[in-house]
Amino acid sequence: xxxxxxxxxxxxxxxxxxxxxxxxxxxxxxxxxxxxxxxxxxxxxxxxxxxxxxxxxxxxxxxxxxxxxxxxxxxxxxxxxxxxxxxxxxxxxxxxxxxxxxxxxxxxxxxxxxxxxxxxxxxxxxxxxxxxxxxxxxxxxxxxxxxxxxxxxxxxxxxxxxxxxxxxxxxxxxxxxxxxxxxxxxxxxxxxxxxxxxxxxxxxxxxxxxxxxxxxxxxxxxxxxxxxxxxxxxxxxxxxxxxxxxxxxxxxxxxxxxxxxxxxxxxxxxxxxxxxxxxxxxxxxxxxxxxxxxxxxxxxxxxxxxxxxxxxxxxxxxxxxxxxxxxxxxxxxxxxxxxxxxxxxxxxxxxx
Numbered sequence: 186x187x188x189x190x191x192x193x194x195x196x197x198x199x200x201x202x203x204x205x206x207x208x209x210x211x212x213x214x215x216x217x218x219x220x221x222x223x224x225x226x227x228x229x230x231x232x233x234x235x236x237x238x239x240x241x242x243x244x245x246x247x248x249x250x251x252x253x254x255x256x257x258x259x260x261x262x263x264x265x266x267x268x269x270x271x272x273x274x275x276x277x278x279x280x281x282x283x284x285x286x287x288x289x290x291x292x293x294x295x296x297x298x299x300x301x302x303x304x305x306x307x308x309x310x311x312x313x314x315x316x317x318x319x320x321x322x323x324x325x326x327x328x329x330x331x332x333x334x335x336x337x338x339x340x341x342x343x344x345x346x347x348x349x350x351x352x353x354x355x356x357x358x359x360x361x362x363x364x365x366x367x368x369x370x371x372x373x374x375x376x377x378x379x380x381x382x383x384x385x386x387x388x389x390x391x392x393x394x395x396x397x398x399x400x401x402x403x404x405x406x407x408x409x410x411x412x413x414x415x416x417x418x419x420x421x422x423x424x425x426x427x428x429x430x431x432x433x434x435x436x437x438x439x440x441x442x443x444x445x446x447x448x449x450x451x452x453x454x455x456x457x458x459x460x461x462x463x464x465x466x467x468x469x470x471x472x473x474x475x476x477x478x479x480x481x482x483x484x485x486x487x488x489x490x491x492x493x494x495x496x497x498x499x500x501x502x503x504x505x506x507x508x509x510x511x512x513x514x515x516x517x518x519x520x521x522x523x524x525x526x527x528x529x530x531x532x533x534x535x536x537x
Contacts, residue, residue: 229441230427232464233448234455236434242459244519251351252519256510258287258347259409262330263339264510269332271372274305280330281308284346284369288312291354298391302382307371309384312353316364316533321398323364324532326352327385327478328405329373332508339510340500342373344409348522355526361533363400370478378476385478393485401446401532402489406477407496407503408435408521409513419498421472424465432499434461435521439479439490440469446488453531458524460517473498492525 244252261283262269269280285295293312300307310330316322328345332338346369353367371384380386385404392399411433412418418432419425437454439447444466451464469475469483476496479489494500502508 229444229466232455233452236455236461236463237459238461241520244516245523248519248523251522252515254351255344255347255518255522256513256515258350259339259343259513259515260510262343262346263332263337263508267337268335269330269338270334270374271303271305271307271331271377272334274307277307277331277371281310281369281371284310284330284350287350288353288367291350291357293353293357298388300382300387302372302377307384309371309388310369311366311388312368313364313366314356314359314361316361318362319535320364322400323366323392323397324361324529325366325368325399325402325482326405326529327368327370327402329370329384329478331371331374331384333374333504336504336506336508337510339508339513340409340494341407341496341503341508342405343510344407344513344518345405348405348408348518348525351522352526352529356529356533359530359533362535363533365529365533373478379480383478383481385481386484389481389485389487392487399482399487402479402482402487403450403525403529403532404477404479404489404491405525406491406493407500408492408494409515409518410494410500410502411514411517412499417499418495421498424467424471428463428465429461432494434463435524436493436495437462437464437490438474438493439466439488440474440483441466442483443479443488443490447490449531450490450492450528453528454524457527458520460520460524462524492521 266276266279269277288295296311298309328349329342330346377383413431413433415430418430437447437451447464447466454462467474477491479491482489497503502512
C-alpha cells in the first residue's frame with residue numbers, strides 16, 4: 186500500500202477497499218479449499234483403527250497349512266495350466282474344471298453360468314450358502330480366473346482364485362445369517378474388461394434383473410506380492426500424498442458410494458489381522474480404483490470393493506510372461522487370507 190502514492194484521498198481509499206476485498210476473497214477461498222480437503226480426507230481416506238505395524242507373530246498351524254494350500258493352487262493354475270484366456274480356450278476350460286472340482290471337493294454344489302464370448306462358451310462358477318435370519322441379503326466374494334494373453338497370471342489372478350478357494354473351504358460348514366456366494370468369474374482381462382462379455386458384468390446384470398439384494402461384493406484381485414523397499418509403492422496423483430511408499434500392505438479400495446463397506450472391512454481386518462492394511466473410498470474414475478470385477482457391481486448399484494496389492498502400482502511383473510508362481514509371497518498371502526476370513530465372517534453375520 187505504501188508504494189501507491191495517495192494522489193487523491195478518495196482514490197487511495199478505493200484502492201484500499203479493493204485490496205481488502207481481494208484479500209477477503211482469497212481468505213474465503215483458502216478456507217473453502219481447506220474444508221474440502223478435510224472433508225475428502227475424512228470421507229475417502231481416513232479409516233477406522235490403526236494399520237498393524239511391528240514384528241509379525243509366527244504363523245499359526247492353521248496359517249502354515251493355508252500357506253501350503255495357497256501355494257499348491259497357484260501352482261496348478263499358473264504353473265501347470267499357465268495362460269488362461271479365451272485365446273487359449275482349452276486352458277481356460279481346464280482352469281474352470283479345476284476350480285469346479287476344488288469347490289465340489291469342499292462339499293459344494295457348483296453352478297455353472299455359461300454364456301458365449303468371442304464365439305466360445307465360457308463360464309462363471311458359483312457356489313452358495315443360504316443365509317438364516319437374513320437370507321435375502323447376499324454377500325458375494327469373487328475372483329477372476331482368467332489371465333491376460335501371454336501371461337501365466339500367478340499374481341493376476343491365480344493368487345485371488347487360490348484365496349477364493351481357501352475361503353470357500355473355510356465356510357463350507359458355516360451357517361451364516363446372510364446368504365454368501367463364492368464366484369469365480371471369467372473374462373475380466375482385456376479385451377473383455379468393461380464390455381458386455383466380461384464375466385462379472387454378465388453375472389451382476391443377471392442379479393439385478395432378478396431383483397437380488399446384494400449388500401456387499403468383495404473382489405479378490407492380485408493379492409500376492411509385497412515389498413519392504415522404500416519407493417516400491419506408486420500411486421496415481423495425488424493419492425500418494427496420504428499413503429505409504431512401501432508396498433508391504435494389503436489395500437481395500439472402493440468408490441465413494443461404497444464408503445461404508447470399505448470402512449467396515451478395514452475395521453474388521455485391522456481388529457484381528459496382524460498385517461499392514463490401507464483403505465480408500467475414491468472416485469470410481471480415478472485410475473486403478475475400478476480395475477476389477479467390483480466395477481461390474483457398481484454399474485448395477487451394488488456396494489462393492491476390491492482387495493488388492495495394487496497390482497500395476499507395485500508389481501513389476503504385472504501383465505507379463507514373468508508373472509509366475511515363484512514371484513508370490515505365500516507367507517504374507519496366508520496372513521492376508523486369514524484376515525479376510527474374519528472380514529467375511531463379519532459381513533455375513535451382521536451384529537444388527
